[in-house]
Structures are given as structure tokens and as C-alpha cells.
């Protein structure tokens with residue numbers, strides 16, 4: 001399973017990553033960062049294919065997809 005990491009400090013809550021994910025892995029969370037933006041979270045990480053589209057579209061490089069420990 002992939003691990004999706006959101007850097008809450010840099011996220012500006014644009015949610016482009018959520019719309020870009022064809023597998024509906026990501027969703028808006030109820031977590032607000034220090035700047036008041038609702039950050040995304042991985043609701044269904046088991047569906048992540050590791051396509052990295054979310055990483056590539058993020059204007060602030062605030063989201064990263066990694067292999068989880070059991071996949072290495």
C-alpha cells in the first residue's frame with residue numbers, strides 16, 4: 001500500500017490533488033492548517049496506484065506518495 005503524505009504547512013487548500021486523483025483516494029479533511037486551509041487526506045490509500053498525478057499537479061509540492069514500509 002502507498003503512503004500519501006501531505007505537508008500541512010505548505011498546503012494552500014486548492015484541492016487540485018483531489019480532483020486529479022482518478023481513484024478517489026483523496027478527500028478534503030476537517031484539518032485546518034495554520035493558514036486556515038482545509039488540507040486533503042487519503043481516505044482510501046488502498047486504492048492508490050502510485051501514479052503520482054497528485055504530486056505532479058500540486059503547485060506547492062505539498063503532497064508526496066511513497067511506498068509504505070511493507071512494500072520496500
Ligand code: SF4
Nearest residue numbers: 011012014015017058
Ligand atoms: S494540490 Fe497541493 S496545495 Fe492543493 S490541496 Fe493538494 S496538497 Fe494542498
Ligand code: SF4
Nearest residue numbers: 021048049051052054
Ligand atoms: S498517486 Fe495517483 S492514485 Fe495515488 S493518490 Fe495520487 S493521484 Fe491518486
